[in-house]
Amino acid sequence: MKLLIGAVVAAIAMVTAIALGLTAIVLIDHDAEAIETTDGGGGLQGVPQEFRTWILRASRACAHPELTPALLAAQLSQESGFQLRAESTVGAQGPAQFMPGTWATWGRDDDGNGDASPWDIGDAVMSQGRMMCSLVGQAKNSGYRDDPRRLALAGYNAGWGAVQRFKGVPPIWFAREQGQAEGQTYHYVKVIMASMRRFQGPGQLQISGTGDGATALRKASGRIGTPYSYGGGGPAGPSTGFCDGRNGYLGGRCAATTTVGFDCSSLVQYAYWSSTKLPRTAAAQYGATSDRAVSRSNLKPGDLLFWAHRDGFIYHVAMYAGNGKVLHAPRTGRHVEIAQLSSAMPAADYRGATRP
Template sequence: MKVIVGAAAAVIGLILVTVFSLMAVLIADGDAEATETSDGGGGLRGVPAEFRAWILRADEACTEPAMVPALLAAQLYQESKFQTSREEATSSAGAQGPAQFMPGTWATWGRDDDGNGETSPWDIGDAVMAQGRMMCSLLRQAKNSGYPGDVRALALAGYNAGWGRVEEFGGVPPRSFANGETYNYVQIILSTMSRFQGPGLLQVSGSGTGADALRKAATRMGTPYAWGGGGPSGPSTGFCDGTNGYLGGKCSASSTVGFDCSSLVQYAYWSGTKLPRTAAAQYGATSDRAVSRNDLKPGDLLFWANGGGSIYHVAIYAGDGNVLHAPRTGRSVEVAPLTSAMPERDYYGATRP
């Protein structure tokens, strides 16, 4: 629910604070999965840090029950893959910015939400809040329309093709309309919402380089693994090298937007600490600041090597005996117990960037 009234809210709030405080401890039990912490109700993961707060704010501003953060996140991913540059986020039809607004539509929904003195579809805050306002209005129209189907599907169709097309077809336009563009747009977003749904951010206490890097990396939980993909600016498609990047006999990395283990670490620490690209190079750059396993702090880097020789994996210590890492092809950025994140016999050591 988006609105809780009066004194009941205060009571519920106290209960939730207690519950979330207890949930903030990550529990590892042998080979069991680590329990991911709550982000306080945001229910959002796998989203760049610069988008996250705005998505949650746009969701909070809408009172329609069908609006959830994951809907906005999945829609932004489909529109622009969270890209913000004019080169990457301008469509052939002239749509602009991460939420892909046409100039005429932007004139209706755009505002200076980030307070920088300019109303721009290229500003993340302005774009996401405008997207949220438009989607909230469309969800309301869909609910009141009486048309069959999921109101989210109807709203998404209105965002993509205009509400007039929804009225024309009495629902989501069929595959025969516009070569299936709107139909597929709706289906893709609804099917990928689960990728961005909680559990959300790791609860990281403290300050400093390591804690800040861990917080940044935690915003990417749920992002797929892509061998050779990712870097300081975020996830990207990877490549296959004859051995790595394959899934089911096919090259998965080249079509997956994500991180591998070392690019996630590089992204987390950039730009305050500019680590090199590979796990072995990251160890080489930080090995003069080795940390014993008994003295680990959140943000420390942990390394695994084949037979004590060639380093093949790096992870970020997340506290309470757990690590945050991009494990392998077919998996996503996740929290896992240090004891089972990789083979225990391959544990090589830890460093503090």
């Protein structure tokens, strides 16, 4: 996307301000790799209300957890300052600053008003999300040694061809040959990555305390919004899964083989792996921890809750999230989410809880 010259000046000014200590953010290469949120970015603040729903929806629609609401919000802020009628001198249009040719590829009528328009908030933000999600996927598959978020932002601003040319974010001198502001893409990426924190609001899940359970729950909460993928995921993070003749299907097709995500037990395994090497399946996790049973009245954050069929087979595991809620990956077609313990799974199937 092309920036207004004024936006570039503002970006450079922000970098200068940060360097002078006017904010708590330190701008260095890859600085955003240390940014964490308690809910996978589900908390969002500092955006106009009319943008909020669409930003959250666009983030949830992406299979890559790197595309958080805060990242999308920071990008919109840099592109247009959330201005509906923003238009650059080179013809980029709307809040997400789409060039007409790029809009022809990514634009959709997401708000259902009968017109796919870069000027409509819903259409613009969802299309921004689609394009960024695709770029994050390209970045993760590229093998380039850089944060995929930085690479995706560079691709959005300068085109993926520029990222391929430099095997990373274009250097500060890039764009000089195109007659544009020198360092445009370089500063665009740097400012957005640094300003993400400004948009990270109170999360859906507030986790206090220490210990393995609280630590594991914090780690799992960073994957809220990640798709469910039967057989997918593990200690290293989300991955595609498989179908076994009964599980992993959606709408009559095998969704698991093309969905990067977690199933219920791989999410738990991923969350606890640094402290406790739990086995892969829910049944095996119950077997490994059943000697440390916990009553429902004594549950603590991070405790494991299990559900079983009538024949005793454990088919689901979730993590207790406090206040009568659980964090879990429910089923194909859904995402990692927070749910009420009383309704997360059939109440009659509840088998009990354990503490790893």
